[in-house]
Amino acid sequence: MPRFYFDIREGTRFVPDEEGLEFDSLDAAEREAARAAAEIGRDRLPKGDARDITVELKNEHRQRVLTVTITMEIHRVDPEPEPPRT
Amino acid sequence: MRQDASGTSILRRNPILNSLLIRKLEQYDRLPDEERQVLERMVARTAVVSKGEDMVREGDRPTESTILLTGFAARYNLLRDGKRQITAIHVPGDFVDLHSFLTKKMDHAVVAITPCTTGMVPHETIRGISETHPHLARLLGVSIAVDAAAHRQWIVAMGRQSALEHTAHLLCELFVRLQSVGLTTDHSFKVPLTQAELGDALGLSTVHVNRVLQDLRRDGLITWRGETVVIEDWPGLQQLADFDPTFLSLEVEPR
Numbered sequence: 001m002p003r004f005y006f007d008i009r010e011g012t013r014f015v016p017d018e019e020g021l022e023f024d025s026l027d028a029a030e031r032e033a034a035r036a037a038a039e040i041g042r043d044r045l046p047k048g049d050a051r052d053i054t055v056e057l058k059n060e061h062r063q064r065v066l067t068v069t070i071t072m073e074i075h076r077v078d079p080e081p082e083p084p085r086t
Numbered sequence: 087m088r089q090d091a092s093g094t095s096i097l098r099r100n101p102i103l104n105s106l107l108i109r110k111l112e113q114y115d116r117l118p119d120e121e122r123q124v125l126e127r128m129v130a131r132t133a134v135v136s137k138g139e140d141m142v143r144e145g146d147r148p149t150e151s152t153i154l155l156t157g158f159a160a161r162y163n164l165l166r167d168g169k170r171q172i173t174a175i176h177v178p179g180d181f182v183d184l185h186s187f188l189t190k191k192m193d194h195a196v197v198a199i200t201p202c203t204t205g206m207v208p209h210e211t212i213r214g215i216s217e218t219h220p221h222l223a224r225l226l227g228v229s230i231a232v233d234a235a236a237h238r239q240w241i242v243a244m245g246r247q248s249a250l251e252h253t254a255h256l257l258c259e260l261f262v263r264l265q266s267v268g269l270t271t272d273h274s275f276k277v278p279l280t281q282a283e284l285g286d287a288l289g290l291s292t293v294h295v296n297r298v299l300q301d302l303r304r305d306g307l308i309t310w311r312g313e314t315v316v317i318e319d320w321p322g323l324q325q326l327a328d329f330d331p332t333f334l335s336l337e338v339e340p341r
Contacts, residue, residue, distance in 0.1 A: 006293040015300060021292055036293035043248045055293070 004029040004065075005058040006036060011050030017058075026065065033057045033068045041070035088134055096132050096155075096203065104129065104205070106179030106267050107153055111225045113266050115341045121222045124215060129153065129205035135198040141182065142196040148186045150206040154178050157202030158278050162286070163194050172287040174236060175199075175260065175279070179267040185230050187212045200278045224341050235333035244289050247328070252288055253298045254327035257308065261317060262331050273317040277310075 001022040008015040023029040037055040044050050052071040059065050097104045108125050111117060117125075132155065135141045141152055141159060154176050161174040161182065173194065176182050182196045187209045216223040236259070243252040257277075264275045279287070281295045288295065302308045307323045309316045317323055 006296075008293075008297055015297055017293070017296065019296070032291055032293055035291040036297070039249065039291055039294045040297065043250070 003060045004032075005062060006033055007056040007058065008036075008040065009052075009054040009056065010040070010044055011052070013050070020060075029057055030066060030068075033066070037068040037070045041072070045070070045072040097129060097205065104155075106155070107181070109267050110179045111222075111229070113336045113338065114225055114228045115221075115338055117222075117225075121219060121225075124219055124222060128207045128211050128215070130208050130211070131206050133204050133206065135159075135202040135204055137198055137201050140195050140197050141202065141204055142186070142192055144192050144195040146186075146192045147190055148183060148192065148209070150208045151184045151187055151212065152182050152196070153205040153207060154180050154182055155203040155205050158199040159196050159202055160199050160283070160287070161194050161196050170286045171289065172283065173240065174233065175256075175287060177260070177264055177267065178269065181207075181226075181229060184212075184226060185233070188230075199283060221341075228335060228341055232333070232335050235335070239333050249288065249290055249294055249298050250301055251327055253284070253290075253295070254302065254307065254323050255329055256284075256288065257302075257315065257317070258324055258327045258329040258331075259334075261315075262334060262336070266334070266336055273320060275315055276313050277315045278313045 001024050003020045003022050005017045005020040007017050021029075021032070023032065033055040037053055040055075041053045044053060051073075052069055054067055054069045056064055057066045057068070104126055108117065108122055111125070130150070133141075135157075142148060144163070156178055159176040159180075159182055160172045161176070162170050162172045164170050176196070182204075183192065186192055212223075212226070215226070239255070239259070243255045247255065260277060261270065261273070261275055264270050269275065281299070282292045284290075285292045285295045290298070299308075299310060302323075303310065305322075307317070307319050307326065309318060323329075
């Protein structure tokens with residue numbers, strides 16, 4: 001089974017995967033990358049210490065084969081001033 | 087699973103194995119000699135279970151309950167799509183399915199995480215204890231209640247803690263439980279679980295587990311080499327995990 005590496009970027013922080021994991025297909029590795037990105041995003045994004053999480057999937061030669069990015073965007077909007085009462 | 091050809095002789099050769107349950111129940115209350123002797127006699131036979139094999143299957147109606155004598159085991163449920171959730175990790179001295187004496191049909195399975203030796207206690211024997219040794223029966227009841235308390239802790243951690251806090255909580259729990267049966271050396275203990283198995287216990291992907299373990303190491307809380315975990319900063323790990331060992335009921339008091 002081919003080995004894949006899952007490097008993680010959280011904002012400016014980079015966490016390389018030294019060991020890698022075996023999956024029987026790229027599709028299976030992609031599902032794992034997507035699941036990991038969603039889980040890490042759920043923990044980290046609401047804290048505000050990063051606004052996006054990227055999992056970079058690399059093949060056994062450490063070549064990048066896909067990336068998954070989870071982004072949180074928060075938009076504050078100024079409400080319209082209330083109309084004057086008549 | 088195969089029956090140990092030597093029957094219960096493994097227990098005669100290694101009395102320490104049988105004493106783990108005694109040691110565990112002694113955490114809850116004092117055990118008179120007579121109750122100890124009952125515990126020493128209650129294993130009718132032993133078995134050897136290979137790594138990855140179920141020692142109890144979902145849907146079974148066991149007529150005996152299983153004590154783990156050596157090795158690690160896990161309670162788990164499988165979902166229809168093949169995903170697995172581990173709901174408890176068992177260490178030597180634990181009954182993995184004492185509740186089957188009362189609930190009859192298994193609503194989950196128990197798998198050997200490592201090669202295991204198990205001791206089988208007939209439900210008839212447990213029924214006899216409940217009739218002739220009510221104090222001992224109550225202590226076995228404490229063991230079932232503590233299993234339920236641990237499940238509550240897991241729900242709280244799974245529902246409300248970050249992956250980092252939750253993983254720290256599981257390590258704190260394993261450390262205290264292994265320490266209580268004498269299976270730790272200082273702050274070092276064996277955790278023979280793969281990252282995939284940890285993920286099944288924590289409800290996390292393997293990649294996320296790997297990421298969390300790297301953070302625990304980076305923050306100087308643990309080191310993890312092979313199967314050996316060393317807690318480098320016990321107060322720090324407990325604080326991160328919000329760990330309170332009350333749920334383990336490790337207080338000797340009249341019960």
